[in-house]
Amino acid sequence: MILYPAIDLKDGQAVRLYKGEMEKATVFNEDPAAQAMDFVAAGCEWLHLVDLNGAFAGTPVNAAPVEEILKRCKVPAQLGGGIRDMKTIGTWLDRGLARVILGTVAVEDPDLVREAARAFPGQVAVGIDARSGMVATKGWAEETGVNATDLAKSFEDAGVAAIIYTDINRDGAMQGPNVAETAALANAVSIPVIASGGVSSLDDLRALKTCGAPLDGAISGRALYDGAIDLGEALALLRD
Template sequence: MKIFPAIDIKDKKCVRLVKGDFDNKTEYQTSPIEQACKYKDHGFKNLHIVDLDGALTGKTVNLNIIEEIVNKFDLKIEVGGGVRTIDSIHKYTDAGAEKVILGSAAIKDKSFLKGACEKFPNRIALGLDAKDGYLSVSGWKENSNQLTLDYLNEINNYGASRLIYTDINRDGMKQSPNFEETSKIANISNCPVIISGGVSSIDDIKKAKELKNKNIEGIIVGKAIYDGDIKLEELVKELDA
């Protein structure tokens, strides 16, 4: 089970949002570079980064920070947040990101997703953010009116190399991930699935590992780390267990 500690960047700071609400955010004293260093020092190998400025603007606003993290710490990074063009994907892959996450742009324009997967084989991760079974887009402000499972069936053969499934109702709430829905997604997905949203304690990590679903590749942990509910020392033990 891969564990992806999370860094969400806004105004060059580490922040966490509740249910993706920019008006309901917590800023942390530590910088993204310092936080990445902590993760590296504890022995983590993977990192999940969201450029929240990018999500708002559609530009690679924090590219230099992400580049610095890759160069300094040699972590396998998946990065997303407002990636809407082939040029943005190029910038992130050139910066050394292992995977680039496509979300709203891929849901609104399936041909963009298909083209990106063809141009960047094994580098595209698909971020599916759902609320009550329906995909949300544009920083979770819009309901796409597409059922998650219907959309996945349509694009399943496009060549995405990873799928990140987030239940918006759980994100930032520390109420445990939606394991049941994630398992349904993993059962039909052609690529490995990452659990995201709502991790509240080390028990959630253990439960994820107990799912015994070979298509679930890992889990993202964010707010619970920042708030001290999960200690990095105990989290890293789950990598080896």
């Protein structure tokens, strides 16, 4: 399993939200690139970036800090938030991003996801963010009637590189991940699944690692900033 340290960007700063609520943002670093370098120095193999403003605006907003991270860090990075057309996808990949994450458009324009996955093999992931198993879009602000597992299954033949499954009610809450739902989704599809939301201890990582599903990785944010998880110990745990 890969551990993906998360850097969520709001107004140019590295923040963490509480259950996806923008007004409940805690600033952890005013220099996101410096934060990224700290994660790389600790040994991380990937970075997970989210343009929070972009997710609401529908277009990239925090491009400058993302570009600075890509310039300074030599590990691959994936980015979600405000990426909703082929031009934006191509632009980010040309700038050195390893993988784009398509969330809202996976619901609203699934054909775009398929087109992008064909055009950029191995570089397109689908972000599925859910409350009580139902998908939410546009920065988690809009509820849909789409079941998360059904959405994941619909991309089985699309060639997407990964599914990033976030339980919104666990995100930033330090209450542990939704292991059961994550495992159920991962067992329902052949696409690699990355767990997100609520990972707050080494025990949480152990639970995901031994959940009975072949998870590709896990994303953690607040727990790394708060020191609840030591990144070096976590990386060693997941490598064993």
